[in-house]
Amino acid sequence: MKAVQITKTGGPETVCLVDIDRPMPAAGQVLVEVKAIGVNFIDIYYREGVYPAPLPLTLGQEAAGMVVEVGANVGRFHVGDRVAWCTSLGAYAEFAVVPEAALVAVPATVTFEQAAASLLQGMTAQYLTTSTFALKASDTALLHAGAGGVGLLLTQMAVEAGAHVISTVSTPEKAKLAREAGAHDVILYSQKDFEPAVKKITGGRGVDVVYDSVGRETFERSLRCLRHRGMLVLFGASSGSVPPFDLIQLSRGGSLFLTRPSLAHYVESREELEARSADVFQRVERGTLKLRIHQSFPLAEAAKAQEALQSRATTGKLLLVP
Numbered sequence: 001m002k003a004v005q006i007t008k009t010g011g012p013e014t015v016c017l018v019d020i021d022r023p024m025p026a027a028g029q030v031l032v033e034v035k036a037i038g039v040n041f042i043d044i045y046y047r048e049g050v051y052p053a054p055l056p057l058t059l060g061q062e063a064a065g066m067v068v069e070v071g072a073n074v075g076r077f078h079v080g081d082r083v084a085w086c087t088s089l090g091a092y093a094e095f096a097v098v099p100e101a102a103l104v105a106v107p108a109t110v111t112f113e114q115a116a117a118s119l120l121q122g123m124t125a126q127y128l129t130t131s132t133f134a135l136k137a138s139d140t141a142l143l144h145a146g147a148g149g150v151g152l153l154l155t156q157m158a159v160e161a162g163a164h165v166i167s168t169v170s171t172p173e174k175a176k177l178a179r180e181a182g183a184h185d186v187i188l189y190s191q192k193d194f195e196p197a198v199k200k201i202t203g204g205r206g207v208d209v210v211y212d213s214v215g216r217e218t219f220e221r222s223l224r225c226l227r228h229r230g231m232l233v234l235f236g237a238s239s240g241s242v243p244p245f246d247l248i249q250l251s252r253g254g255s256l257f258l259t260r261p262s263l264a265h266y267v268e269s270r271e272e273l274e275a276r277s278a279d280v281f282q283r284v285e286r287g288t289l290k291l292r293i294h295q296s297f298p299l300a301e302a303a304k305a306q307e308a309l310q311s312r313a314t315t316g317k318l319l320l321v322p
Contacts (some may be wrong), residue, residue, distance in 0.1 A: 002322065004092035004302040007056045009049030015059070015303035023090075023097040025071035030098050032083060035112035037091050037320040038062035038120055039297075039305045040149075041236060046089070047306065053089065059302065060091030060320075064106055064115035074100045082106040084277075086120035087264060092302055094322045101270065104277040109285050117291050117317040118153070120263065122280035124235065125154035127266040128211055129161060132259060133231050137162030139208040142198055142225055144218050145238065146183055147174035147315045149292075154211060155181040156289055166201055168194045168218075170312075177292070177315055195221040206230060216240035228254030235261055238312060292316030 001022045006014045025031045043059050045051045064084035067077050077083060077100060085091075088102040106115045129135050141158050145151045146167030158165050159182035167183035169175050175186045187197045198207060206227035212218055213236030222232050234242065250256040267273040283289035294316040297305040305318050 001094040002299055003058045003090075003094070004060070004299060004320075005056045005058050006047055009047060009055075011048075012303040012307050014047060015306065017300045017302070020058075020093075022095050025069055025074075025097050027072040028074060028100055029071040030067055030074055030077055030083070030100055030103060031069035031071075032063070032065040032085075032096050032098055032103075033068045034063045034065040034091065034094055034096055034322050036064050036116035036296075037299075037322070038086065038116045039302075039309055039318040039320060040120055041238060041309065043092075044306055044310055058090040058093055058096075060093075061089050062086040062116060062120045063091035063096060064112040064119070065096075068095070070100075076100055077103060077105075082108070082112070082115075084112075084115040084119050086123070087267065092299065092320060094299070104273060107281050107285060110281050113293065113296070113319060113321075114284055114291055115281070116319055117293050118280055118284055118289070119277060121149045121317065122153055122283075122289065123267065123276045124150050124263050125157050126276050126279055127263065128154060128233060128235060128261070129157045129163075131266060132233050132261050133209040135161040135163040135209070140164040140166065140202060142166045142168070142194075142207045142210040142222070143183070144168045144210070144212050144214045144222070145312075146178040146181075146186065148213070148312075149294075149314075149317045150213060150236075152177065152181045152292055152316060153289060155183050157283075159183075160288060166198060166207065174315055181290075193221075194218075195224055198225045202227075209233060211235065213237075214239045215242050220245075223249065223253055223256060223258075226253060226256050229256065230254070231257040231259065233259055233261065294318055296321050 067081040166185045167178040210222040215237030217239040296319040
């Protein structure tokens with residue numbers, strides 16, 4: 001079968017399409033014929049070695065497909081079931097062995113492409129807006145990268161919760177997408193500093209929460225955009241890691257809160273995984289969560305897909321199709 005692997009960490013040039021044997025599911029595992037694969041920044045982190053893993057490594061940890069074989073002691077899924085996952089490596093392939101515990105069922109009315117485009121980023125937006133900082137109608141949220149994959153989904157969920165959303169984007173085209181997703185105010189950070197713009201929008205009060213996936217470029221100004229006892233939710237670092245800083249800044253800023261959440265810690269139990277994935281798929285089914293698939297690439301162009309994502313020029317989700 002075809003798979004995309006790395007034998008050393010580094011840039012896109014380390015990504016190779018290879019022929020390997022089709023894996024066999026062990027006890028507690030399921031063999032899935034992969035139909036659609038989500039491309040995410042975490043794939044790049046594994047490729048670069050930020051997240052260490054044994055080599056050679058088949059990249060990717062988000063996909064959707066059909067169960068074709070089950071190992072011993074698997075009782076939740078059966079051959080022919082439609083499934084998806086986003087926390088098990090090996091997704092960049094025609095077939096993948098996945099632990100039963102990582103899989104969720106995909107409703108018949110949700111396509112494989114929709115499932116692969118919504119599971120990781122959708123559950124990320126879901127836990128950020130319902131658990132990390134549970135938005136309510138009186139809240140104002142600042143969201144960076146508002147036209148990105150998570151950004152568009154998070155905006156829709158925040159608006160549905162009744163929050164006032166301020167979105168930052170880089171181009172007028174992205175601003176249009178952010179507004180279509182429901183953002184009330186959109187700031188083109190390429191044309192103006194978002195910090196004074198946010199202060200003006202909020203009448204000097206600041207926002208209740210900042211959802212920041214950019215990191216180094218935005219971190220300090222994001223803190224200064226918060227109201228007293230506001231929360232900065234740093235859930236990514238597309239511009240680079242935030243350098244060490246003195247925690248006294250949180251006190252000086254007004255008893256601020258700072259968290260660095262990860263999806264894995266919000267789906268630790270089977271109950272949470274099923275509840276969050278079901279919530280996302282239900283929103284897709286009823287049309288309250290609209291997905292934007294920016295582009296689909298063949299498996300052989302996985303490196304090109306990662307370069308496109310890393311360029312931060314894309315909007316919505318990138319997929320690989322075996």
